[in-house]
Amino acid sequence: MAAPPLRNRHELALRAVALAYPEAHEDFPWDRHRAVKVRRKVFVITTYDEAGLSVSVKLPWSAEGALQFPFCEPTGYGLGRAGWVTASFGPRKKPPLEVLRSWIDESYRAVAPKRAGAEGASSAPARARRTASPRPRPR
Numbered sequence: 001m002a003a004p005p006l007r008n009r010h011e012l013a014l015r016a017v018a019l020a021y022p023e024a025h026e027d028f029p030w031d032r033h034r035a036v037k038v039r040r041k042v043f044v045i046t047t048y049d050e051a052g053l054s055v056s057v058k059l060p061w062s063a064e065g066a067l068q069f070p071f072c073e074p075t076g077y078g079l080g081r082a083g084w085v086t087a088s089f090g091p092r093k094k095p096p097l098e099v100l101r102s103w104i105d106e107s108y109r110a111v112a113p114k115r116a117g118a119e120g121a122s123s124a125p126a127r128a129r130r131t132a133s134p135r136p137r138p139r
Contacts, residue, residue: 008048010095014055017101018044021108038112044104052090055100057107059085066103071095083110 011034018024018036027035027042036044045056056075059066060083066072072087074080085103089095 008053010053010089010097011046011048013097014044014046014100014104018104018108021112023112024108038108041111043107043111050091052088052093053095054086054088055095055103056084056086057100057103058083058110059103059106060110061106062103 015026015034015036019026021038023038024036024043025038027037029035032047032049034046035042036046043058045054047054056079063074063083063085066085066087067074069087071089071093072085075084075086087095087100087103
């Protein structure tokens with residue numbers, strides 16, 4: 001399938017962020033959707049149409065907090081149960097790019113194999129993982 005045109009500067013910026021990760025590449029599995037994958041696993045899906053910009057990411061550590069934003073909802077097709085969140089913005093709305101960048105980072109680290117760089121430098125998701133299930137301290 002042919003790539004949908006990039007018509008929104010915010011989508012273009014988020015695409016550049018996602019494609020900067022090791023082994024990241026683009027795929028176009030559904031009509032106007034743009035999926036960014038690491039190896040065969042999707043970590044970001046964007047769509048831009050007359051309704052505006054939509055960004056879906058896997059957030060295993062921060063989905064609950066993300067869903068508190070009025071522009072977020074669990075991703076459809078049952079993906080929400082697996083920690084996927086979709087953020088939607090009208091055509092004239094400016095998305096919070098820094099927040100979306102951090103979510104793209106978390107999503108990449110959640111799906112990328114360790115050899116692809118998912119366990120790179122210290123990051124908030126890695127810290128959250130360590131604190132979420134602390135190891136018992138030796139006595």
